[in-house]
Amino acid sequence: MEMTEATLTMQSARRGRVDPHRSMRAYDADADLMLLHFGPQHPSTHGVFRMDLHLDGEIIVKATPYVGYLHRAVEKLCERLTYVQQTPVVDKNDYVSPMTNEQALTMAFEKLLGVEVPRRARWMRTLFAELQRIASHLLWLGTFALDLGGALGGGSTLFLHCFRERELILDLFEEVTGARFHYNTHLIGGNRHDLPAGFAPKVHAALAIIESRLAEYEVLSLDNGIFKMRSRGVGVLDGELALELGVTGPNLRASGVDHDLRRDAPYGAYDELAVNVVTAQGGDCFARTQVRFGELRESIRLARAAIDGMPEGPICGHKPIRQPGQAKATGGQVYVGIETPRGELGTFVVGGGDTPTCPYRLKIRPPSLHALSALPYILPGATVSDAVAILGSLDPIMGEADR
C-alpha cells in the first residue's frame, strides 16, 4: 500500500499524539481523501454508532465518532420516576450487563437515602455481578471474533460457542429472578429474589463447564496465528492517554494501569473477597483480549468464592422498600462508582426538588462513552479493517454510551 506524505506525517504524529480536532484541510491539500460514513447502519458498529473516516487509500487519516443514535433520555426519565420505579429502566442501559446497571443505581439510591444493606444481599449482588461479568466478557469475545473473522466464517464459530456458554449464566439468572435478561432484582435496601434451593451446585456445574471451555477459546483466539497478526500492535492506547480520557475497566488495565474499583474502593462483598486485578502491557487489541481472558478466570474464582461463602440471613432490610412513599430524600447529592465489565459505571444523584420521592437530577457516567472517546486518537494510521478490530476491542455498548 502506497504511503503518501500525509499518511506518514500522521503515523509519526501518532507516536506523539494525534490531534483529533485538527482541521481536515491540514491533511487534504490535494482533496483526494475519501470520506467514508462508517455506520450507523453497518454490521460491525456494535449497535448504532457512526464514524466519519477520512481515508487515504485504506489508511485512516482522521476519524470522527458520532454518538447519540440510541439516545432514549434515560436520565430525564429517571428524574420523573420515583426511586423505587427505576431499576427496570436502567436495566436497558448496558444491555449486555443489566445486573451491574441495577447495582450501580441501587447503591447510589441507598447511599442517598441512608439505607443499610444486609450482608447476604451484598454477597448475592457480588455473585450476580461476577456471573454477569463472565457472560458479558463471553459475549465480547464472540463479537470481537465476528469483527475479525466475519459473520460467515471462523468468527461466527467462536461467536456461537461463546453464546452457548453465556446461556448457562442466563439460565442461572432465570432461576433466581424469573427473567433471562432484564432482571429487576435489586431493591433499595436489598434484593427482591432469594437464591432458590440447590442453587450452589448448579453454579458450580456451570462454572466448571465454562472454565473447561475457556482453554478451547484461547486456542481459537490468543493462540491463533491469524488472531495475533490482526490484534498485536493494533490500536495502541497508552496508559497516560487512557487516564486523561477517563477510559476505565479492561481497556485501561490493558494499557498497564493497575486500577480496579473492586479492589481500590471496595463495595458489595469485595471488602471480604480479595480481587486479583488482571493487567497487561501493550495497550493493543491483543492486550485487551488477554485482560478479558484473565478476568474471565478471575470472575469464575470470585463467583465460586461468593457462592461458597454465601452468608445466611435476610436478603432485605427488616422492611423492604417497595412503595414510593418509603423512599424520600429532601436533599443531598451522592456519587457511586462500581466496576462493571466495561469499567467504572458511575451514578450521580441529587435528591430533593419539588417531589421528594423522585431524584432532582440523575447522571450516569458510562464507561463505554469514555472508551469511544479514545477512537479519534488511536484510529489514524490504521486501516479500515483495523478500525473494526479496534472498535470491537474497546467493547462499547451504545445503549449505555447514548442512554
Next chain:
Amino acid sequence: MSALGHGALYGAVLIAVMLSTVAVGIWFERKFAGRMQSRLGPTIVGPMGLLQPLADVVKLLQKEDIIPAGADRALFNLAPILATIFSLGVAAVLPLSPRMIAADLDIGVVYMLAIGGLMVVPTFMAGWASNNKFALLGGMRAVAQSISYGVPLVLAVLVPVILSGSLSLAGIVRWQSEHHWFALWPVIPGLPAFALYFMAMLAEANRIPFDIPEAESELVAGVTTEYTGAKFTLFYLAEYVHTLVGSAIGAALFFGGWDGPFAPGLHWMVAKTLALFVVVYWVRWTLLRLRSDQLMELCWKWLTPIGVALVLFAAAWVQFAPQGAL
C-alpha cells in the same frame, strides 16, 4: 459425433451437474457449519433440510431487483453475468474421467489460468459500477489480491506441468495414473506445491481466510453490497462454482484425478473433488480473516519465493533424478 457437438453436449451436462452440485454443496455447507457451531443447521424445509437450497434460491429470486441511482447500469448488469460465465468456463477443461472431458485442450492448463484470472474483471466491474464506497474498496482489494495471488497460483500449477511434461489437464492426469500422484511423489515439489495451490485457490475464490474483497464485518458485503435478487444469486453461484472447480483442478493436478482402484474414474474424481471442497469449508468455518496488507505480505514475501523455489526444484528433479525415481 463432431467435435463441436461433443463439446456442446458435454458442456450442457457439465453445467447441469455443476449447478446441482452447488445446490447440494450449499445444503452440505450449512449442515457442516451448523455441526461445527454446535447447532443443527437447516431442519425445516424437507427431510433433514434437504430442500433448503431450493428455498434459498426461491427467496433470492423473489427479491426486488434494485439498481442504485448513479450506478453504471450497463456494467452493473454485466458483472454478475460475466462472473458466472468465467467461473463455469473453467470447467470446460476438467477431466472427469478418461473420456469425459468437454474440451481436451492441449493447453488446458493455460486456458484454465487465463479464464480463472479473468474473474477479477467482473469483480472490479461490480465494485466500480455500484457507485458505493464500500463496493469500491472491495473492488480495489479484489484487484490487488487476484493479481498478486495469480503469481503463486501459476507457479504451483507449473510444478505438475514440469513433472509430467504436459500442458493438458487430461495429459497430466494420465501421466499420474501411469506413474504416481504428484502429491505423494516426489514429495518435495509435490506436496508443498499442492499447499501453495490450495492457498492461492482460496485467495482467488475469495474464501476465508482470504475473503477480503467481501469482508462483511468491514465492508458490509464488499463488491456485492448493492446487488439484490437474481444478480446477487449469480455472484453467489459464481463464487461456489469457482471454489468447486478449483477443488476439482487441485484433485486433477496433484491427486491423480480419475486414478484409483475398484471404482470407475468418474467416482474417484468426484470423491477427490468433494474431499477438497470439504477442506475449504473446514478452513472457512475455523479461521479468522487476514488484513489486506498482511495478505499481500504473505503472497509476495512467502508464497511467491517458495513457488519459484519449487518450480526450480521440479525442473532439477526432471533433469537430474535417476530413471527409477521418476
